[in-house]
Amino acid sequence: MKHPAANPRSTEYALAVSELRYRRLFETAQDGILILNAENGQIDDVNPFLTDMLGYSRAQLLGNKLWEIGPFKDVEASKAEFRELQREAYVRYEDLPLETSAGKAINVEFVSNIYQVNGDRVIQCNIRDITKRKRAEEKLKAYSRQLQVLSRRLVAAQETERRNIARELHDEIGQALTVIQLNLQAILHAPETETISPRVKESLEVVDQVLEQVRDISLNLRPLILDDLGLEPALRWFTKRQAALVGLRVRFHADPLKHRLSLVIENECFRVAQEALTNVVRHAHAKTVTVELRKEAGKLHLRVRDDGVGFDVGAVREKAVRGASLGLLSMEERAALAGGGLELKSTPKKGTEVHAWFPLKWQPPVTEPPSS
Ligand SMILES: Nc1ncnc2c1ncn2[C@@H]1O[C@H](COP(=O)(O)OP(=O)(O)O)[C@@H](O)[C@H]1O
Ligand SMILES: [Mg+2]
Structure with a gap:
């Protein structure tokens, strides 16, 4: 009589095949795998990748409790973590510090799932060396x-x-x-x-x-006007002056500000506007330029919009990264350095909008000298 497992249609055969597949996956996985008994925390199985990673033999690990082995030697924390593994169906530690048998500190990503095998609860832990x-x-x-x-x-x-x-x-x-x-x-x-x-x-x-x-x-x-009078007058003046160069119509709006903005914010915002306006004059062939300086959601928003020819932002940015031009990059850099950001939108034949935002940081108030 043939062995039942040799019959390709028998359940035993299917089981044997499935077991073989599981074993091969387990043995060849390029992540560490640890199988724990969910009731007592005892290590039931480890794959070769994990024994290599931790520097312990299979025999040193099997049968021990998770918190009894070197890498998880911080007993109290490991016990607490084990209780969490028992409680939760899925646990993930993004960055767990462990120590190998040679005393080397490594960092692992630790993911565990809990499931039933023949009525026993099993915890499977996948451990990836992220050092x-x-x-x-x-x-x-x-x-x-x-x-x-x-x-x-x-x-x-x-x-x-x-x-x-x-x-x-x-x-x-x-x-x-x-x-x-x-x-x-x-x-x-x-x-x-x-x-x-x-x-x-x-x-x-x-x-x-x-x-x-x-x-x-x-x-x-x-512009000395920036130092002397602040952002809004400087920006208004500069916009008019640039627009006059090519006969552009100007729409200018600035929300009133109670105090002077910090020197860094005034400066970086002005420089971003300067580059954006110079680009409008140089490249846009626009009829109208709109400059807005608004206080919205606790931030200062600068928008420079034109109704000119527009351009392909992706293509120009790619060229810029290769060193073709610096204007767009330097606008982004300046906004970021001031703690803000910048967004560039352009539609060919419709126009371009540069939107930069900055934190609302103020200049310290000028203290009046005491009058005698
Ligand atoms: N407002 C705009 N309208 C049309 N094209 C623009 C505008 N701003 C920028 N560009 C396009 O993006 C390119 C890169 O701009 P920039 O980095 O400032 O470099 P530069 O001004 O020195 O050419 C410009 O050469 C131009 O083709
Ligand atoms: Mg430019």
């Missing part, structure tokens, strides 16, 4: 923090430099040119200068142009 992943994540976090510090410093250094150059242009070169301008005007109006007056006139025109250029460069570098 490498965690280290890589920590490294990445450290790099990203470093990068953030660096770009913050870079932005700050750039701002200081710009302010210095702007001041020098305005104070030194501007002053010198003004002196020359006044002298030339005096010479022009002095008696007996008919022969030299065409030259003087020409020089005056050149000086006027250069003065205008110096003012423009200085303003673009660092």
Whole structure:
């Protein structure tokens, strides 16, 4: 008589096949698997991957209670955790610290399910070594923090430099040119200068142009109005000035603010608007530009919208990452550095909207000197 398990249609045969499949899965799994008796916490089975991971032999583990073995040696915590495993059908610890037999600290992701086998409750724990992943994540976090510090410093250094150059242009070169301008005007109006007056006139025109250029460069570098009067007047002024360059219609709205915003917020918001408006002038071919500065949901929202040609944001962003242009990236970077964010929407033939938001941080109030 044949053995029943050899008959392909018998239940025993099906069971044997199923058992074989389970065994192979169990033996070859690339995660650690631990089978516990749900009543007493005794280890009923471990797969080779787990014995390798923990550095214990199968014999050292089988028959022991979960909290009796080295890796789970923090007995009280393990007992409490075991009670939780017994109670809950599904438990997941995202990051559990364990120790291997060699004393190496590892981190695992621990997932357990509870189910019935022949009336016995069994807990199956899947244990994944995430030590490498965690280290890589920590490294990445450290790099990203470093990068953030660096770009913050870079932005700050750039701002200081710009302010210095702007001041020098305005104070030194501007002053010198003004002196020359006044002298030339005096010479022009002095008696007996008919022969030299065409030259003087020409020089005056050149000086006027250069003065205008110096003012423009200085303003673009660092508008003094931003320091002196704050974000709203600076933004209103800059919008009008840019729009006038290409004959754009302007819609400007700013919610009234009781105090001056912190210097960082004023600065970063202005710079984002400056880049967005420069892009409208340069690329959009728009009729109207709308600039809004609103206080919504505890944040400051800047929206710069145009009805111009629009563009494919994805394609441009891809190019930008390869170093083609920096404007869009620097807007995002500045908004993020100030603790806010930025969203860019553009529809070809319809127009573009830059939406940036910033935390509402205020400048400390100026304390009046005590009056005597
Ligand atoms: N408001 C806009 N309207 C149309 N195209 C725009 C607008 N803003 C940006 N773009 C497109 O996105 C590209 C990248 O912008 P940006 O990063 O500021 O670089 P740059 O202004 O130096 O070209 C622009 O070259 C342009 O093609
Ligand atoms: Mg640009």
